[in-house]
Amino acid sequence: MDAAIYINKDIDAKQQKAVTTERAIQPYVYASVFSSLCIIVGLNWDISWHTSIGRDGLLAPPHDVIYLGAILAGLFSAYQILHTTFFGTDIEKQSSVKFWGVFYGPIGAMFCVWGAIAMLTSAPFDDWWHNTYGLDVVILSPPHTLLAMGMMMIQFGAMVAVLSSSHAAKSGSKAMHNWLFVIASGLLLSSIYGLFSEYLNKARSHSSICYIVGGILFPLFLIAVARAAKMRWSATATAGVYMFVAAAMVWILPLFPATPRLGPVLNHFDHYQPFHFPLLLALPALGIDWVFIKFENQKAYIKVILASLLFLLIFFIVQWNFGGFLHTSPLARNWFFGSYSWYFGANPDWPYRYAFYPDYIDTGFTLVKGMSIAAILAVLSGFVGYKWGGWMKRVQR
Secondary structure, eight states, rough: OOSSOOOTSSOHHHHHHHSSSSSSHHHHHHHHHHHHHHHHHHHHHHHHHHHTTTOOOOTHHHHHHHHEEEHHHHHHHHHHHHHHHHOOHHHHHHHHHHETTTTTEEEHHHHHHHHHHHHHHHHHHHHHHHHHHOOOOSSHHHHHHHHHHHHHHHHHHHHHHHHHHHBBBBBGGGGHHHHHHHHHHHHHHHHHHTTTTTHSSSTTTTTTTHHHHHHHOOOOHHHHHHHOOOTTTTTHHHHHHHHHHHHHHHHHHOOOOOOOSSOOSSSOOBOOOOOOOOOTHHHHHHHHHHHHTTTSOHHHHHHHHHHHHHHHHHHHHHHHHHHHHHHHHHGGGGGGTTTTTTTTEEEEEEEESSOOOGOOOOHHHHHHHHHHHHHHHHHHHHHHHHHHHHHTOOOOO
């Protein structure tokens, strides 16, 4: 069949043909991917807002962009579910997932609706939290945790929506589905980096913790993408999307004026301070893709072990050197790399602003021990990612 969709045995041949008829990409699929983009743009803007301005409110501009993503994903996906439930044919319902005993729809749309509900619920919760406890001193406060879960659920829903749509896609839209999938994957990768950026930034690039955290996160996600995607070099393309979006925010935000609104102001400026320049993840992601292509017919465990370890090796070599350049070199303190960025409440003359803090430098046995732990965790992470990718590959509704 042209589209692999679950079909009941009691559906006749004519109905089966109707089920497998090729379809154009549904609007909710485009909306979910665009919503994921809104979330990442708003999230990066919000981080820069707090670094540059400080004071915000429930409907601050970056929040509005994030909530726009939730609203679009929720509305388009809810419409798809309700239309299928109340106006869809029996054939359309058979090719959908049923939940709560009433509703029918694509599983990706359901993830998006649940994520939108979580995100929009977190908004008044966050406002109440600030009014009660003041400014956050941690990134993952309870309302922010709920918001992060909702955002990532929408972004994962976008990935699944593209995959399920691709099974019934018109022949001419296969390439579009492939690119929508890597774009959706790259945007979710951007969120993953944002949540764990404290351990992955340039100041930690000479510390084992950077590679331990990276070894846990990135093989899992990129190997899952490499297995689930229907195009070659998908892990590299996914990492490239993350890098492009992150770099674009570094280049665009400082073009706009911003001044601190909270005291004390120790670092004076008049334009946005950008978030981190992206990790060079496309290079180690190339290692994953190369292994999956070169050893395509090898056993799964061989591919996973090789891909995970090669990723970590390249990631370590590249990021150790590039992170050092970003953190210490005067050549990185410009509009392109944005390494001059500094919080308005931090002393601009802090001696470790452009030098590694001693506790963040690992050498000798400490480094060997840390990287050994990172290697073990990267392999275990890779196996989880391979299983996850196999699940995504089988998504058909």
